[in-house]
Amino acid sequence: MNDDNLSMTDTISTASAPAGLTAKNVAILGAGIAGLTAGYDLTKAGHRVTLFEKWPGLGGQASTFPVAGTRLERYYHHLFTSDRDEVQLMEELGIGDKLTWHESKMGIFRQGRIYNFVTPIDLLKFTAIPLIDRLRAGLIALYAQRIKDWRSLEQITAATWARRYFGEKVYAAIWGPLIRGKFGDYAEQVSMAWLWGKLALRRSLKGEGIMKEKLGYPDGSWEVINQALADAITSHGGRILLDSPVTCILPENGRACRVEVAAPGAWRLPPEEWERGEVFPGRFDAILATVPSFVFTQIVPDLSVEYRNLLSGVQYQSAVVMLLQIKHSLSPIYWLNIAEPDIPFVGLIEHTNLISPEAYEGKRFLYIANYVDKDTNPLYGMSNEALFETYLPHIQRVNPEFSQEWIEKLWVFREDAAQPIITCGYSQRIPDYRTPIAGLYLANTTQIYPEDRGTNYSVRLGRIVAQLVHEDLQASSLAKVMAPHIQEIETP
Ligand SMILES: Cc1cc2nc3c(=O)[nH]c(=O)nc-3n(C[C@H](O)[C@H](O)[C@H](O)COP(=O)(O)OP(=O)(O)OC[C@H]3O[C@@H](n4cnc5c(N)ncnc54)[C@H](O)[C@@H]3O)c2cc1C
Incomplete structure (x- = not known):
């Protein structure tokens, strides 16, 4: 995967697209943040998008349900001030004024008591470890923030690095529980690049941000974002089919171009128990799957063993x-x-x-x-x-x-x-957005790295892959338009 992608947040530019070459049929699997964002950019670029979502609602992991007169996420969600792609998207969608920044109250429960854990002063007051270790914890966190080259951290485990630099006591009281909490039995295998992402990318330890975190x-919940994206897709002529799990992607002549969709209600079953669905009418010029890798390998029958192993290599x-x-x-x-x-x-x-x-x-x-x-x-x-x-x-x-x-x-x-479990050497195991099957793309949280997955990065991912799909479609249209002329040139 190209590193340049990581900083690319522009929306698709259609300015240079030759007239008549843009409108293609694109299927997107998954109405999570990545699928919705890609759908938004692709419809805006003039493509005819059909979005298939397994669940009867929008938002994927950031989906919501009704509670107490409003809606709430199934899984707790908030944004960090570093989550600029999502803030920018909200502004673009005209819902920037719906985002409110609240002062956070973070804490650690250790040895039977709650410690506040937001500012450097809180760290100094963290008496669960000796003062010398508290000072060391602060200094090493600052040092980690200054490391720019995460690749130098990729081959060492977070547990080894943190024990060595922060010391055993800080590791046992702060980082060990965090890593074990997220990764359980895999904790000792997690790469330092993941922990660096948490330390260095999430919040500013400079200026105002040092004394309080917002x-x-x-x-009104993440539904505001999910719905604004869905409305933008439909207003640009796209369609969103909820409760429509794709059970199979069918290639023709080596290109992915059709999908099978299960009957409504299949979302209640785990993917391994889904029956094959009906072939959806119509062919697609490109299919973008934003589903987890374990779903992808199940619904695409013709994957090589090598590619299948690459995808299942990330747990x-x-x-x-x-x-x-x-x-x-x-x-x-x-x-x-x-x-x-x-x-x-x-x-x-x-x-x-x-x-x-x-x-x-x-x-x-x-x-x-x-x-x-x-x-x-x-x-x-x-x-x-x-x-x-x-x-x-x-x-x-x-x-x-x-x-x-x-x-x-x-x-x-x-x-x-x-x-996704981020182990050492992870960058070598990230699948490309283009899959080995022509016209078929994959964009899911396993490709978010070295940042920790989050809705902000799914926005970024959706935008990057939408741009790629668009460019490929443009290039293939251009090739078709040019083909007869090239033949004329070749056979005078
Ligand atoms: C407990 C928890 C807490 C989190 N907290 C935060 C937080 O505080 N802040 C933050 O920014 N992020 C948070 N996240 C992460 C964030 O929610 C995800 O990284 C992000 O929403 C992923 O979006 P996605 O579109 O890439 O994937 P997903 O949301 O997983 O979307 C994939 C979609 O594909 C659909 N699908 C699956 N199979 C099929 C099929 N066969 N056919 C059609 N559709 C299919 C799924 O139903 C789903 O809607 C949290 C996640 C969890 C689980």
């Missing part, structure tokens, strides 16, 4: 997220990282400590976050009741007053493509 959230952690509607606030913290090895979840995210309960008819919402290996971790398959029973005594360690009586509603959501 987090962005769209007034994902699944997210298991419990959302509680609660009567009282659990703590004053919005985002509480859990740094106690025996607590069976990794974070408590009290959404209504970022956004006032007033936005939710006075109701309060708490997410209990977990990343697990779905095949080996028993939490993944537990019933909602069993999961809650498992969590309850540990939530009470954070606030002993918490009880079942506090709970008004409970949901559990599971996402299997939540976090």
Whole structure:
């Protein structure tokens, strides 16, 4: 993959496109942020886009559902001030005024107490480790921020680097729990490039940003962004087919050009249990899949063993997220990282400590976050009741007053493509956007690197791949227009 892509955020330019060459039929699989953004750019460039989405709603991992008179994400979401591509997209869509920046309250739960963890002063007050280690933690974080060449960090694990530079105590209290929380049994294999992304790219440790952190959230939830993108696609003549999972991509003469779509309701089943659907009428000039790699390998039958191995070489952690509607606030913290090895979840995210309960008819919402290996971790398959029973005594360690009586509603959501596992040498395993099948493109979170995946980077990804599809379509149109003339030139 080309590094230049990482900084390319321009929308498609049609200014140089020869008249009559732009309008092509493009299928996009997935109405997550990447698929919607690509659909927006491609319809704007004049292409006829049909977007197929498995789920009966928009937004993928950033999808929402109705709660307390408004909507809320199934998985906790916020933006960092460094998430400029998404901010720019919102402005372009005319919804820039819907993004509000809120002061964040981050904390760490360690040795039975909550520590604030936003500013350098908070770090100095983090008495869970000796003062000398706190100072070292601050200095090394600054040093890591100054490293510009992430490639030099790619071959070393985050665990090795962090133990060596931050020291064992800082690792045990801060970085170890974070890495284990995200990657579970794979924690010791995660590349330092991933941790560097968190340290160096997320927020400014200069100027105003050093003393307080602001987090962005769209007034009315991520649905505002999802819907604005969908409206822009349809107003440019595109169509979005929800509850329409693609079960097979069918090549003809070596080019991907048709799709099969399952009957409505198939989203309730895991992809391995989907039956083959009906062939969708019409041929496509290009097909862009923004689905996870494990779905892609399942719905494209003609992949070479080599390419299949490349895609399955990147594993994902699944997210298991419990959302509680609660009567009282659990703590004053919005985002509480859990740094106690025996607590069976990794974070408590009290959404209504970022956004006032007033936005939710006075109701309060708490997410209990977990990343697990779905095949080996028993939490993944537990019933909602069993999961809650498992969590309850540990939530009470954070606030002993918490009880079942506090709970008004409970949901559990599971996402299997939540976090690609970024191991050493990852850049060598990133698949290209162009797949080995002509006309077929892949754009998913496994290609986001060295940044950690997030909606901002799916916006960027959608834009990069839309540009590529557009350019390829232009080039093939041009080749067709020119072909007879080239023959004339060759055979005078
Ligand atoms: C627990 C959690 C917390 C997060 N927190 C944040 C946060 O705070 N801030 C942030 O910016 N990001 C956050 N993210 C990450 C962010 O949500 C994702 O990186 C981003 O939304 C991915 O978008 P995408 O379009 O690339 O992929 P996806 O959202 O995964 O979209 C892929 C789409 O393809 C669809 N699909 C799958 N198979 C088929 C098929 N066969 N046919 C048709 N459609 C199909 C899926 O239903 C889905 O809609 C979080 C994610 C999780 C899981």
